[in-house]
Amino acid sequence: MPTVRFQSGEMVMGRWPGSNLYYEVKVLRFSPKSQLYTVIYKDGTELELKDQDIKSATGFRTRSRSRSRSRSPARRRSRSRSPARITRRSSSRTAAVAAAAAITESTPNSRRDAKLKDVLEVRLKPLVGGPAKPEAKVEAEPEMSQGRYNLRRRKDDGDAKAVEVKQLQLEEEEAKPTTVPAATSTTPLDFGGRIGAYFWLLFLPAWVLFLLLQVTLVDPSLANFPPPLPPLETLFDGQALGIVLLWTLFQALLYILPVGKLSEGMPLRTGERLKYRTNGFFAIVVSAVAVAAAVYQGVDLTYIHSNFLQLAVASFLGSFLLSVYLYVRSRYVPPDQLALGGNSGNVVYDFFKGHELNPRIKNFDLKFFCEMRPGLIGWCVINFAMALAEMQEQHLEAPSHAMILVNLFQLLYVVDGLWNEEAILTTMDLMHDGFGFMLAFGDLVWVPFTYSLQAYYLVTHPNPLGLPALIAIVAIKLLGFYIFRMSNSQKNAFRRNPSDPKLAHLKTIPTATGKSLLVSGWWGVVRHPNYLGDLIMALAWSLPCGFSHLLPWYYMIYFIILLVHRNSRDMSECRRKYGSAWDEYCQTVRYRIIPGIY
Numbered sequence: 208m209p210t211v212r213f214q215s216g217e218m219v220m221g222r223w224p225g226s227n228l229y230y231e232v233k234v235l236r237f238s239p240k241s242q243l244y245t246v247i248y249k250d251g252t253e254l255e256l257k258d259q260d261i262k263s264a265t266g267f268r269t270r271s272r273s274r275s276r277s278r279s280p281a282r283r284r285s286r287s288r289s290p291a292r293i294t295r296r297s298s299s300r301t302a303a304v305a306a307a308a309a310i311t312e313s314t315p316n317s318r319r320d321a322k323l324k325d326v327l328e329v330r331l332k333p334l335v336g337g338p339a340k341p342e343a344k345v346e347a348e349p350e351m352s353q354g355r356y357n358l359r360r361r362k363d364d365g366d367a368k369a370v371e372v373k374q375l376q377l378e379e380e381e382a383k384p385t386t387v388p389a390a391t392s393t394t395p396l397d398f399g400g401r402i403g404a405y406f407w408l409l410f411l412p413a414w415v416l417f418l419l420l421q422v423t424l425v426d427p428s429l430a431n432f433p434p435p436l437p438p439l440e441t442l443f444d445g446q447a448l449g450i451v452l453l454w455t456l457f458q459a460l461l462y463i464l465p466v467g468k469l470s471e472g473m474p475l476r477t478g479e480r481l482k483y484r485t486n487g488f489f490a491i492v493v494s495a496v497a498v499a500a501a502v503y504q505g506v507d508l509t510y511i512h513s514n515f516l517q518l519a520v521a522s523f524l525g526s527f528l529l530s531v532y533l534y535v536r537s538r539y540v541p542p543d544q545l546a547l548g549g550n551s552g553n554v555v556y557d558f559f560k561g562h563e564l565n566p567r568i569k570n571f572d573l574k575f576f577c578e579m580r581p582g583l584i585g586w587c588v589i590n591f592a593m594a595l596a597e598m599q600e601q602h603l604e605a606p607s608h609a610m611i612l613v614n615l616f617q618l619l620y621v622v623d624g625l626w627n628e629e630a631i632l633t634t635m636d637l638m639h640d641g642f643g644f645m646l647a648f649g650d651l652v653w654v655p656f657t658y659s660l661q662a663y664y665l666v667t668h669p670n671p672l673g674l675p676a677l678i679a680i681v682a683i684k685l686l687g688f689y690i691f692r693m694s695n696s697q698k699n700a701f702r703r704n705p706s707d708p709k710l711a712h713l714k715t716i717p718t719a720t721g722k723s724l725l726v727s728g729w730w731g732v733v734r735h736p737n738y739l740g741d742l743i744m745a746l747a748w749s750l751p752c753g754f755s756h757l758l759p760w761y762y763m764i765y766f767i768i769l770l771v772h773r774n775s776r777d778m779s780e781c782r783r784k785y786g787s788a789w790d791e792y793c794q795t796v797r798y799r800i801i802p803g804i805y
């Protein structure tokens with residue numbers, strides 16, 4: 208049984224990835240499974256380090272003290288540009304060379320700093336534009352490992368805004384061990400914390416019920432609160448439950464078929480990369496054929512319209528049971544398979560937020576499946592059923608223009624998501640979030656039953672559209688789609704292959720993790736160009752329903768709130784991961800979602 212050399216809260220010297228430079232870091236936790244220490248640097252960057260990359264601060268201090276008596280390194284300060292500076296990827300002048308140059312400028316005659324230059328030149332290079340490569344040629348520089356370095360933001364460095372690699376006076380600084388941050392307290396709680404989790408757990412299902420009851424009314428309005436509740440026993444229907452189960456099993460069957468590509472997810476904390484069967488497009492095509500065949504055989508799809516509430520309740524039960532299963536199994540998995548959030552120790556919060564990062568039954572990835580299949584494809588089937596119901600209710604030979612637009616727009620959104628299914632592997636949910644009630648409910652109830660409200664609304668609330676309105680709405684949709692697709696694809700391509708020649712013209716900021724951040728192209732316009740495109744598309748989904756009621760605008764309002772919140776969650780997560788490189792990105796790209804406004 209290997210011993211744990213360092214305790215949480217201890218101040219130690221951690222090796223900078225890909226270099227032989229050591230910085231003062233605080234140990235946050237140790238994972239017995241991966242044998243890795245999570246440490247935090249002074250600039251806020253969190254990394255996982257192996258035992259051999261950590262040295263005790265005492266060792267550094269002792270050696271340095273004896274050295275300082277003769278050489279007084281404390282009085283010498285070498286400044287350099289850190290790897291976290293903007294780099295033109297096509298440029299041959301790497302951050303490391305610049306770093307070295309900066310050192311030479313500041314202390315040109317120093318033999319010791321020349322050695323530092325050598326070390327930086329070689330060691331920091333791998334951080335530019337891609338994951339750090341294993342060290343090869345240069346041996347460890349012993350003098351450097353006796354020094355102590357600190358990551359600081361450069362206050363006096365105008366446009367560079369980079370962190371500073373500084374040699375610090377060892378004897379002037381005392382390592383101050385802080386209180387031990389338990390794993391439970393290191394990750395701030397989202398969604399209003401524990402109290403918030405209770406609230407959302409009750410509020411979200413109640414809100415869905417409210418919306419589904421409203422949409423059946425002639426005059427849906429927030430003023431109708433509380434809406435007339437149907438007798439409770441009518442909410443549950445065995446047949447609806449059977450349909451939901453069959454649909455989910457059918458999608459699961461399509462998912463496990465050995466058809467389509469096996470894509471690799473992003474590297475996990477352990478370095479492992481999971482494989483995902485990305486055959487979503489195949490699944491929606493087969494589903495469409497199956498639904499068409501069923502309609503052809505006389506199956507009445509308008510059942511979905513008339514039993515919408517019962518189907519939603521059945522899906523809710525399914526998502527709740529799934530969440531219970533997810534919570535229970537998350538208590539038995541090794542720590543390195545857990546997401547950083549969802550470990551508050553509070554049952555309700557952890558149940559809501561989700562704890563296990565990639566719950567799998569053999570190769571069957573539950574989070575990926577739920578996010579991409581039954582709910583998403585089910586949403587399109589529901590929309591189609593609403594078009595049939597509209598024709599029946601309004602005695603039409605074909606669906607209205609508004610209904611066709613809503614159907615086509617949302618179908619395009621889903622088909623695009625499934626066509627580019629691999630891109631989901633670089634999104635927040637797949638990479639960082641645990642799988643719990645929030646996502647299970649979101650994927651299986653929220654998406655199919657609330658995202659289809661515009662189509663449901665149009666069944667009984669016709670909204671004739673003139674040609675100019677039609678053209679304008681289509682143009683808005685296409686604009687949003689273009690921004691959404693281009694930006695998502697650019698990030699996905701960059702994350703998959705940072706040295707892709709097609710992306711060579713883009714500027715990037717290297718970070719201490721070995722990953723870089725795009726700082727030009729779509730990701731240089733705003734920090735979330737994909738959200739901007741998505742919001743413009745959301746506008747195009749609501750416009751066909753007109754302005755008589757607020758209900759069909761509900762998606763737009765909810766989406767603004769969701770994306771603003773997601774953006775701030777992502778910002779904190781990126782700040783934690785990338786430290787001052789992220790700050791630099793934010794200073795360069797000032798707006799979050801809407802250029803010049805927000």
Ligand SMILES: NC(=O)c1ccc[n+]([C@@H]2O[C@H](COP(=O)([O-])OP(=O)(O)OC[C@H]3O[C@@H](n4cnc5c(N)ncnc54)[C@H](OP(=O)(O)O)[C@@H]3O)[C@@H](O)[C@H]2O)c1
Pocket residue numbers: 633634635636638691695698701702722723724725726730734735737738741769773777780781792
């Ligand atoms: N319809 C809906 O209900 C709905 C809801 C939510 C989201 N969405 C859509 O789903 C898609 C995915 O959204 P998401 O919330 O997961 O966020 P995302 O924007 O796809 O992912 C955020 C991640 O991208 C990376 N990143 C951020 N800035 C970067 C930069 N400058 N260069 C390179 N990488 C950068 C970071 O991860 P790493 O650095 O770790 O790679 C960050 O954590 C979006 O298009 C969104 O509009 C739709």
Ligand SMILES: CC(C)CCC[C@@H](C)[C@H]1CC[C@H]2C3=C(CC[C@]12C)[C@@]1(C)CC[C@H](O)C(C)(C)[C@@H]1CC3
Pocket residue numbers: 411578579583620621623624625631634636645646648649650653654
């Ligand atoms: C209030 C809560 C219940 C919120 C739950 C949020 C989820 C419903 C969303 C979180 C991430 C979203 C997402 C899509 C659907 C909705 C979410 C699961 C998505 C699958 C829709 C199709 C897109 O093309 C997409 C693949 C980019 C997208 C990914 C994120």
